[in-house]
Amino acid sequence: MKNGAGAHVLxxxxxxxxxxxxxxxxxxxLETTVLESAVPDDRxxxxxxxxxxxxxxxxxxxxAPALEWLIxxxxxxxxxxxxxxxxxxxxxxxxRVRLPTTGRLGSVPGLTPLEALGxxxxxxxxxxxxxxxxxxxxxxxxxxxxxxxxxxxxxxxxRTLLDRVYGPLLEAHIGLEPEETSxxxxxxxxxxxGGPAVRLAVGLGALVDRLTxxxxxxxxxxxxxxxxxxxxxxxVASGEIVEGDAVVLxxxxxEVRQLLQGLSPLEEVFFDSCRYVPRHVVVLPxxxxxxxxxxxxxxxxxxxxxxxxxxxxxxxxxxxxxxAHTLLVARPNAKAPSPTELARALCSAASAFDPWFSxxxxxxxxxxxxxxAPRFDVGHYQGLARVRPQWHRQLAKRRVAFCGxxxxxxxAEGAAASGVRAAHEIIDLLRGSPATG
Numbered sequence: 304m305k306n307g308a309g310a311h312v313l314x315x316x317x318x319x320x321x322x323x324x325x326x327x328x329x330x331x332x333l334e335t336t337v338l339e340s341a342v343p344d345d346r347x348x349x350x351x352x353x354x355x356x357x358x359x360x361x362x363x364x365x366x367a368p369a370l371e372w373l374i375x376x377x378x379x380x381x382x383x384x385x386x387x388x389x390x391x392x393x394x395x396x397x398x399r400v401r402l403p404t405t406g407r408l409g410s411v412p413g414l415t416p417l418e419a420l421g422x423x424x425x426x427x428x429x430x431x432x433x434x435x436x437x438x439x440x441x442x443x444x445x446x447x448x449x450x451x452x453x454x455x456x457x458x459x460x461x462r463t464l465l466d467r468v469y470g471p472l473l474e475a476h477i478g479l480e481p482e483e484t485s486x487x488x489x490x491x492x493x494x495x496x497g498g499p500a501v502r503l504a505v506g507l508g509a510l511v512d513r514l515t516x517x518x519x520x521x522x523x524x525x526x527x528x529x530x531x532x533x534x535x536x537x538x539v540a541s542g543e544i545v546e547g548d549a550v551v552l553x554x555x556x557x558e559v560r561q562l563l564q565g566l567s568p569l570e571e572v573f574f575d576s577c578r579y580v581p582r583h584v585v586v587l588p589x590x591x592x593x594x595x596x597x598x599x600x601x602x603x604x605x606x607x608x609x610x611x612x613x614x615x616x617x618x619x620x621x622x623x624x625x626x627a628h629t630l631l632v633a634r635p636n637a638k639a640p641s642p643t644e645l646a647r648a649l650c651s652a653a654s655a656f657d658p659w660f661s662x663x664x665x666x667x668x669x670x671x672x673x674x675x676a677p678r679f680d681v682g683h684y685q686g687l688a689r690v691r692p693q694w695h696r697q698l699a700k701r702r703v704a705f706c707g708x709x710x711x712x713x714x715a716e717g718a719a720a721s722g723v724r725a726a727h728e729i730i731d732l733l734r735g736s737p738a739t740g
Contacts (some may be wrong), residue, residue, distance in 0.1 A: 304433075310333050310334065310336050310549070310733045312729060313335075313336050313338065313536075313545060313549070314328070314335060314337045314550075314553055315337075315527045315530075315550065315551070315553060316337075316339065316552055318707070318718060319507075319715055319724075320706040320718040320722040321337065321516075322515065323373055323550045323720075323721075323722025324722035325337050325375060325726075325728050326376055326514060326517075327723050327726035327730075328729075329519060330376065330497070330648065331726075333534040336520045336538060337518050337520065337521045338434050338447065338522050338526075338527055338539065339522065339523045339524075339525065340524070340527065342530070343469060356551075359457075361505070362388070362501050362712075363503070364438070364492055364500060364501055365494070365501065365502060365716050366438070367385070367463070368720075369371070369716060369722075372443065376514075377391065377513040377514055377517070378513070379506070379510055380452075380624070382503040382506050382509050382510075383503040383505070383506035384434055385505075386503045386596055387502050388501050388502060388503055389693040391471075391601050393467055393601050394601075395655060395656060411463065413463050413467065414463050415459075416466065417461065418463050419528075420636065421460040421461055421464075422460065422464065424459065426496055426497055426665035426716070428459065429493060432444075432449065436491060437488075438711065438712070438716070438717075438720060439720060439724065441487070441684055441693060441704055441710075441712065442684055442691050444621070444690035445689075447486070447490075448485050448488055451482055451484060451681050452469060452481035452485070452486050452489045453481060454486075455486040456469060456481070466604070470488055470604070471601035471612065472499050472501070472547070473489065474611045474632075474634055474635055475602075475614075476612075476677040479490075479580065480581035483678065484678070485680060485682070485684060486715070487684050488679040503599070504715055505597060506515040513663040525539045525541075527539055527562055527681055528562070529562055530552070530563050530564075532565050534547075534550045534702025535550075535702065547704070549704070549729045549732065550702065550703050550721075551704050551706060551725050552706070553722060554707065554708050555707060556578075557574070559599075559705060560574050563613065567688060570693065571691070573686045573687070577678075577681065578677075578678045580635050580675065580678050581673060583632075583673050584673075585650070586630060586650050587628060587660075587663050588629075590616065590629045594615055594617040594734065597614060597615065598615040599614055600656065602652070606633070606655070607652050607655075608648070608686065609633050609649060610634070610648075610649050610652035611634045612629060612630075612632040612633070613630070613632075613656065614632065615628075615630075617618065627723055631660075632648065633649060641719065645671060646669055646670075650663045661702040675711035676708075678713075687710065696740050704726075706724065706725035710724075
């Protein structure tokens with residue numbers, strides 16, 4: 304079919320990755336059907352209320368072309384704000400850690416002279432790493448994926464930067480533990496000077512809502528139970544067969560194993576190795592009325608117990624119905640008998656920094672949102688580098704592409720970028736262009 308004219312693509316899943324793929328297909332004129340297992344009310348609860356608080360801290364790199372493209376496509380440049388993380392407050396004494404937008408390490412308290420020397424050395428290391436860091440093809444850095452963030456810091460930087468900057472960056476914003484996370488995941492979030500080069504995305508709930516409403520053919524409550532081996536149909540739980548010319552699976556890695564039969568041993572090993580960690584965020588109404596930009600407070604492990612961070616989001620001047628709110632972020636794998644008990648534990652820990660939180664656990668509007676974040680263990684990108692060539696070779700026969708944060712990075716830009724990449728793979732296939740690795 305010339306230029307993919309008349310092609311019909313099926314997208315399974317309406318996370319940000321699936322929505323990015325669907326938007327790309329429709330912008331190229333392809334007929335697109337999106338299948339979503341959840342009914343509208345359940346999906347809204349899962350994604351977060353777009354007219355209220357964000358479901359989690361959405362932190363993205365300074366360079367986020369796929370996400371910015373989606374925001375522009377949705378016409379929400381005034382509604383979705385990407386705010387550079389220039390400063391955080393650290394610990395019980397609310398000491399400021401300055402993080403300039405260029406990604407330089409600023410005033411980090413407590414650095415020893417040896418650690419300060421290591422921080423300067425990091426700039427040279429990053430200059431060597433940077434040519435190999437391509438967010439569009441993260442698997443190309445597989446040769447560097449040989450140690451965890453904590454090991455990397457112990458080798459080059461000392462404990463202070465891990466405890467005060469890199470550990471909190473991963474735990475509070477990405478939901479991962481530095482002892483288990485590949486250093487490559489961290490390197491993608493650093494600037495040339497070694498400081499975090501990231502932005503806070505405020506308003507992503509509205510983006511998801513708009514992209515969903517703009518879909519030409521969204522079928523909710525249609526749980527996919529299988530994909531035809533040649534990628535020309537999806538079977539849903541009702542027994543209906545939805546026909547198409549290709550399929551994009553925008554679902555977590557474990558669901559891929561359930562939906563697609565005939566995976567190779569290498570594919571099975573990769574999907575089995577993709578693990579997820581629970582992430583819990585308590586949302587409280589209200590914050591400091593004088594705030595104009597988000598306020599971020601990192602809590603060291605030695606001080607906060609289950610609490611990793613406090614994030615205060617001011618009211619949105621462009622959306623009067625979006626009220627100010629505060630997020631309490633639990634540490635990765637924080638456990639409690641129930642969401643209520645976890646919320647109380649986080650409020651109790653936060654009260655050591657601000658007495659306002661001592662009364663927060665009695666607020667009837669308090670709610671806990673739980674999600675799962677993909678882990679990026681040491682070796683993750685190596686596994687991705689091994690399996691990618693096989694996907695490209697099989698694409699013409701199988702007509703199935705995969706997308707999700709687990710294929711790029713554990714944040715919104717990673718999801719959007721993977722969706723756009725999967726869409727391009729299918730578009731090239733339908734146009735008759737050879738898939739490239």
